[in-house]
Amino acid sequence: MTASDAFLTAFFAIPLGTSKGQSGAKSYAVSRSELAGGKSHKLVARERGGPDYISLNLYLTKNSGALLRPCEMSAQKVTEFVISFQPEK
Helix, strand or coil, X not given: CECCHHXXXXXXXXXXXXEEEEECCEEEEEEEEEEHHHCEEEEEEEECCCXXXXXXXXXXXXXXXXXXXXXXXXXXXXXXXXXXXXXXX
């Protein structure tokens, strides 16, 4: 699946490294990492005090654009999470 501009804007607003924040009514610990000189990105989020889990890879390619690859969950779930995520300040 190709990532939308709204997804990319929200994704890159999430700080690199580990941070905390909210998506919807839930609080999460989020880890975002950059690999392969910025061509590959990984995000893992765990709900604080709950069972929810989010995991995805994002590949920035020259020919196909930004490819979103959720890990064993729907693209809709990870897209909604990323777009609504608000880091703690």
